[in-house]
Amino acid sequence: MxxxxxxNGLAAKRxxxxxLTRRQFLVxxxxxxxxxxxxxxxxxGASGSPSAAPGKELKIGQLLPxxxxxxxxxxxxxxxxxxxxxxxxxxxxxxxxxxxxxDDTNVTATGIQKAQKFIDQDKVDVMMxxxxxxxxxxxxxxxxxxxxxxxxxxxxxxxxxxDTPDCKPACKSPYIFRSSFSSYQISFPIGDYLxxxxxxxxxxxxxxxxxxxxSKADFTTGLKKNGGNVTGEVAPxxxxxxxxxxxxxxxNQPTKNVYSFFSGADAIGFIKTWNQLGLPAAGxxxxxxxxxxxxxxxxxxxxLANGAITSxxxxxxxxxxxxxxxxxxxxxxxxLLPDVFAVQQYDGMRALDEALKxxxxxxxxxxxxxxxxxxxxxKSPRGDFAFDKTTHNPIQDIYLREVKTxxxxxxxxxxxxxxxxxxxxx
Amino acid sequence: xxxxxxxxxxxxxLSFGALLFILAAGLSLVFGMMDVVNLAHGAFYxxxxxxxxxxxxxxxxxxxxxxxxxxxxxxxxxAIEPLLLRHLRGRHLxxxxxxxxxxxxxxxxxxLIWGREVRxxxxxxxxxxxxxxxxxxxxxxxxxxxAFGVALxxxxxxxxxxxxxxxxxxxxxxxxxxxxxxxVNTDRLFALTFAVGAALAGLAGVIAAPxxxxxxxMDVDALLxxxxxxVVGGLGTLGGAVAGSVLVGPVDTFGKVLFQEFAxxxxxxIVALVLLFKPTGLLGRIRIAR
Numbered sequence: 271m272x273x274x275x276x277x278n279g280l281a282a283k284r285x286x287x288x289x290l291t292r293r294q295f296l297v298x299x300x301x302x303x304x305x306x307x308x309x310x311x312x313x314x315g316a317s318g319s320p321s322a323a324p325g326k327e328l329k330i331g332q333l334l335p336x337x338x339x340x341x342x343x344x345x346x347x348x349x350x351x352x353x354x355x356x357x358x359x360x361x362x363x364x365x366x367x368x369x370x371x372x373d374d375t376n377v378t379a380t381g382i383q384k385a386q387k388f389i390d391q392d393k394v395d396v397m398m399x400x401x402x403x404x405x406x407x408x409x410x411x412x413x414x415x416x417x418x419x420x421x422x423x424x425x426x427x428x429x430x431x432x433d434t435p436d437c438k439p440a441c442k443s444p445y446i447f448r449s450s451f452s453s454y455q456i457s458f459p460i461g462d463y464l465x466x467x468x469x470x471x472x473x474x475x476x477x478x479x480x481x482x483x484x485s486k487a488d489f490t491t492g493l494k495k496n497g498g499n500v501t502g503e504v505a506p507x508x509x510x511x512x513x514x515x516x517x518x519x520x521x522n523q524p525t526k527n528v529y530s531f532f533s534g535a536d537a538i539g540f541i542k543t544w545n546q547l548g549l550p551a552a553g554x555x556x557x558x559x560x561x562x563x564x565x566x567x568x569x570x571x572x573x574l575a576n577g578a579i580t581s582x583x584x585x586x587x588x589x590x591x592x593x594x595x596x597x598x599x600x601x602x603x604x605x606l607l608p609d610v611f612a613v614q615q616y617d618g619m620r621a622l623d624e625a626l627k628x629x630x631x632x633x634x635x636x637x638x639x640x641x642x643x644x645x646x647x648x649k650s651p652r653g654d655f656a657f658d659k660t661t662h663n664p665i666q667d668i669y670l671r672e673v674k675t676x677x678x679x680x681x682x683x684x685x686x687x688x689x690x691x692x693x694x695x696x
Numbered sequence: 697x698x699x700x701x702x703x704x705x706x707x708x709x710l711s712f713g714a715l716l717f718i719l720a721a722g723l724s725l726v727f728g729m730m731d732v733v734n735l736a737h738g739a740f741y742x743x744x745x746x747x748x749x750x751x752x753x754x755x756x757x758x759x760x761x762x763x764x765x766x767x768x769x770x771x772x773x774x775a776i777e778p779l780l781l782r783h784l785r786g787r788h789l790x791x792x793x794x795x796x797x798x799x800x801x802x803x804x805x806x807x808l809i810w811g812r813e814v815r816x817x818x819x820x821x822x823x824x825x826x827x828x829x830x831x832x833x834x835x836x837x838x839x840x841x842x843a844f845g846v847a848l849x850x851x852x853x854x855x856x857x858x859x860x861x862x863x864x865x866x867x868x869x870x871x872x873x874x875x876x877x878x879x880v881n882t883d884r885l886f887a888l889t890f891a892v893g894a895a896l897a898g899l900a901g902v903i904a905a906p907x908x909x910x911x912x913x914m915d916v917d918a919l920l921x922x923x924x925x926x927v928v929g930g931l932g933t934l935g936g937a938v939a940g941s942v943l944v945g946p947v948d949t950f951g952k953v954l955f956q957e958f959a960x961x962x963x964x965x966i967v968a969l970v971l972l973f974k975p976t977g978l979l980g981r982i983r984i985a986r
Contacts, residue, residue, distance in 0.1 A: 339913045341812035478956065506952065507959045511908045511917055514708040514838065515949045521832070522701040535814045535911040542816065542907075546835040548826050570816035570909070 328365035328626075328633070331372065331388035333399040333409075338376030339509065339534070340401045342566065343611045347399065347423060350612035353603050354619040362619070363626035370394060378404050385409040389416045395633045396421065398618055403427035403480050407440040414443040417636040419643070422448040423618040424611060426456065426481060428488075431661040432695030442695065444640045447662040449618035449655075451583055452693045453484040456559050457531075459668050459688045460581040461492025464557070469527055470498045473520060475540070476531035478505040485531045485559055501525040510536060513543035521547055526554050533561035541571045541578070550577070560585075563673050563682055565609045573675040580673070583666045583691075584613050584652040585682040593651035617650045617664075621657070624648055661695040703830050705949055711838040713945020714845025715904055719918060720925035720937045721852060722896030728869045728932030729889040732781065732791045738919030739799035740894045744769050744901025745910045746810050749817055758820035758906075765902045766895035773894030777887040785886075803915055812912050817905040841903060848899075849938055856934055865889065869932060924963050928970045930980025939978045 332351065334344035348371065355367055370392055374381030382405070388394045389412060397413065397420040400406045406425035413420045422430060429440040431448055464472075472493060476482040482505070490500055502523055504516040517540070520528055532540045544556060556562075556575075560582020563575050586597060586607055596616065600608040608616075625642040626633070633639055647656040653667045668691050671682035697705075723737045747768050748761035755761075776798060784790045818824070819837050826833035856862040867875045868885055876882040900918070908914070921944070926932075929940025944963060951962030958965075970978060 337807070337812075337912070339911065341807070341912055342814070345812065478959070504953070505956045505959075509913065509917070510952075510959075511904075511914075512708070512712050512949070514711075514907075515705060515953045518701065518704045518708055519953050522698065522704070535909050538814055538816050538909050539907075542909075546819070546824075546826070546837070548833045551833075566814055570814065 325364060325631070327368045328362055328396070328631075329368050329370060329392060329394040330622075331370050331385075331392060331394035331397045331399075333372050333374055333381060333384055333388070333397065333405075335376050335401050336371070336373040340376055343401050343424065344373070346609050346611045347401075347615035349600070349604050350608065350615040351398075351619055353600055353612075354616055354623075356603070357599065358623065362623045363629070363631040365626065365631045374401070374405060376402070378402070378408050381405040382408045382412070385412060389413075389418055395419075396622060398423055398615070398622075400425045403430070406430050410440045410443065410446065411437075414445060417445055419633075419636060419639050420446050421618045421622060421643075422446065422450060423615045424450050426451050426453045428452050428454050428484060428693070428695070431658075431663040431693060442661055445636060447621070447643055447657060449621055449664060450614040451666070452663050452695075453481060454488045454693050455583070455663075455666065455668065455691050456581065457485040457488035458492040459691050460557075460559075460670070461489040461498065461529075462495050463492075463581075463670070463686075463688055464529075465493045465496035465498030470496075471501050471525050471527065472498065473501055473523060473525040473528045474503040474530070475516060475520065475528060476503070476505055477508045477510070477533075477536050479508040482508070482531045489529060489531075506536070508536070510539070513539045514547065516540075517543045517547050517549065520554065521549055521552060528554060528556055530556065530558040530562060532558070533564070534566060537562045537564075537567045538570050541567065541575050545574045555579075560610065560671065560682075563671070565607050568673070568680050568682075572680045575673040575680065576675055578673045579670065579685070580682070581668050581670050581688075582610060582682075583664075583668055584610050585669055585671050585684060587681050587683060588651065588653075588669065589684070590649070590651070590653065592649045596651040613651050617652070617655055620648055620650065621646045621655070658692050658695075661693050663693040663695065665690055665692045667691065700830060700832065704832070704834065705953065706946060707829075707834060707838065707842075709946030709949035710942075711841045711945075712949055713941045713943075714842045715900065715907075716921055716925050716945050717845045717937055717941035718848055718896060718903060719900035720922040720929070720941055721848070721934070722893035722900075723922045724926045724929070724932055724934070724937040725865075725896070726890055726893035727926065729865060729872070730781075730791075730886055731788050732795065733923075734795050734890075734893060735792060735919065736776075736795040736799040736802065737893070737897050737922055738915035738917070739802040740769055740773070740897035741901040741904075741918040741922075742806060742910075742915040743772075743802055744898025745817070745905040745914070746806055746901075747898065748902040748905055749810070749815055749910060752817060758817075758902075762899070762902050765898040769898030769901075770891045770895035773891035774887055776894075777890040778883070781890065782883065782886070799915065799919075803912075807912065810910075815910040817910070819906045837906060841907075844903060845941075849934070852934055921963075924967055926977070927967055928977055930977030933979055936977055936979040943978070 334347055335341055336344045360367055372384035374384060388397055397418055400422055401424045403425040406422055407427060431442045431452060434441045474486055476486045504519050506516050556578040558580045560580045563578050563580045568575060597608055621643060624646040628642045644657055644659050656665050658665050668688040669684050670686040672685050674683050719741060723734060726732060726734045744765040747765040751761035751764045752758060780794055781791055784794060823837045823840050825836050827836055864880060864885055872882055925940035925944050928944055930936030947966055948963050952959045955962060
């Protein structure tokens with residue numbers, strides 16, 4: 271096991287988080303030392319409280335990818351976690367925090383093992399993280415049976431927060447919360463919105479894997495609500511290198527409005543090829559789920575994405591006090607803009623913090639803990655944040671954004687808002 | 697499929713095939729000469745792309761990157777062969793294992809130096825436009841990739857058939873031991889071959905970067921495709937690399953759009969079919985076990 275810890279330590283030090291990690295380690299350890307002294311001096315009467323008592327170290331197990339294609343998502347979520355702790359004296363409520371990171375290496379089986387390690391060996395108080403949906407589904411039962419509070423800070427598969435027949439491929443649990451989104455929230459409202467505005471015919475392009483096909487299905491349902499119609503589709507495999515064959519297909523069919531579900535490298539490939547093959551000049555218009563034009567993509571494609579209309583529950587440019595502070599603090603700490611993954615993780619930490627404050631830091635009763643999380647509401651960088659008590663999925667506004675380049679900066683400008691979108695899970 | 701669409705997709709397939717040729721030529725060369733399946737080939741390709749990214753960032757010149765990346769990778773290959781591979785000569789499986797280790801080290805170092813974000817290289821000025829062809833506009837860069845692939849194949853063919861170096865390589869592929877006995881310095885020849893293989897991988901990395909982008913995992917994709925090409929075409933021959941890439945590129949392109957559900961299975965179906973009817977690959981030689 272020593273080997274595992276060592277490897278994980280190495281993984282954690284990769285990238286430009288290395289320097290920051292060391293500095294933060296010093297801050298964290300000195301804060302922990304202070305915290306260890308302070309409560310002892312101030313609250314001598316704390317004896318007799320349960321093991322998960324106020325003042326005792328709170329262990330958070332973070333299951334994230336630090337290697338493989340999603341490594342940068344893991345890094346971003348790690349930055350957000352550490353930013354939140356730094357802003358709060360390395361404490362949640364009255365408990366100093368110990369973070370334990372594990373790298374899922376983008377292999378579902380490895381991720382499941384690491385989750386089991388958090389439960390059996392590290393005996394963490396809370397689990398957070400998980401980028402791919404298959405991993406979230408894979409650890410669902412273990413988490414549920416261990417009554418481990420788990421805040422999913424990314425994976426968007428609908429089933430994780432729904433009541434499904436025979437719990438296949440997963441189902442909701444009193445102990446599972448989600449601070450990110452469900453596929454439905456990203457796709458159904460926008461399909462509904464666009465068809466209600468009068469654009470009925472759509473061509474679809476989506477990455478052929480779980481999230482892509484689920485989003486496509488929800489978007490289509492939204493369209494059909496107002497008589498919308500899908501005229502055709504292309505579905506490149508996830509991580510497809512060459513987009514020319516697919517964009518050529520799009521260009522040789524008559525439907526000009528194209529809705530797409532791509533992120534990261536796929537999104538960059540799609541947008542560049544779209545321009546290379548001259549689709550804007552031919553009158554084609556690009557729409558998509560927000561990940562298509564997030565920071566990681568925009569900083570590489572820049573004005574090539576201009577005019578693309580996408581929907582998401584957040585944007586760097588969102589005009590509210592919490593977001594401005596979040597973006598400013600993040601940039602003070604790290605040499606880059608925060609992305610949506612950072613927001614999801616940051617809100618997960620905030621929700622946890624708020625719940626612990628209500629419990630006075632006592633995490634021993636998991637049912638009380640779950641109840642406290644259900645009641646959490648706060649102002650997030652994305653707007654008002656609350657968990658839906660039925661599903662534990664966030665109730666959130668969805669923003670319609672258009673990519674524009676002004677003064678050399680390519681950004682998502684907010685066009686409209688679809689208020690209080692709730693997952694229809696029972 | 698309309699004739700225009702057919703034509704455009706054929707060009708897409710050919711340009712993908714041309715890129716595959718640049719990528720697979722190095723792998724095939726090294727195998728033919730040294731009997732080593734170099735599993736670090738994908739990592740070399742990835743490193744070439746990242747070197748190009750840095751060169752373009754500092755100088756703004758794609759063409760300089762196109763020269764610098766193969767040189768850098770060639771130098772790396774020239775160092776790796778005598779330092780690592782040579783000590784395991786004759787132990788082919790151990791050499792293959794060693795190349796896996798080399799690839800892991802390179803990929804992790806890339807993550808450490810360049811980070812793990814998704815990156816992209818802009819198209820070189822002059823090649824970023826489109827030209828009007830049958831059925832509409834087509835990107836100039838993709839035509840450039842086809843031309844580059846054809847030119848490279850021609851250059852390699854001339855070196856192979858008409859120069860002393862080519863003669864030595866052909867002789868080495870037949871029987872390296874005998875070549876050594878005739879007084880040729882095979883150590884130097886092997887190091888040079890490995891360096892050229894690495895340089896070709898780096899070159900492919902630069903050419904591919906504007907189209908495919910740069911991201912963690914690109915090494916595995918490149919390795920997989922280049923293995924498919926050399927297995928289909930026939931291991932260790934230039935003609936095999938050409939045949940393999942001209943077949944795999946278009947089949948992959950048409951397969952992806954015609955059978956979307958089986959997009960990833962199509963190329964492996966070709967491998968299975970070819971191996972079933974021609975176990976040595978399309979233009980493979982029967983190797984004498986040594």
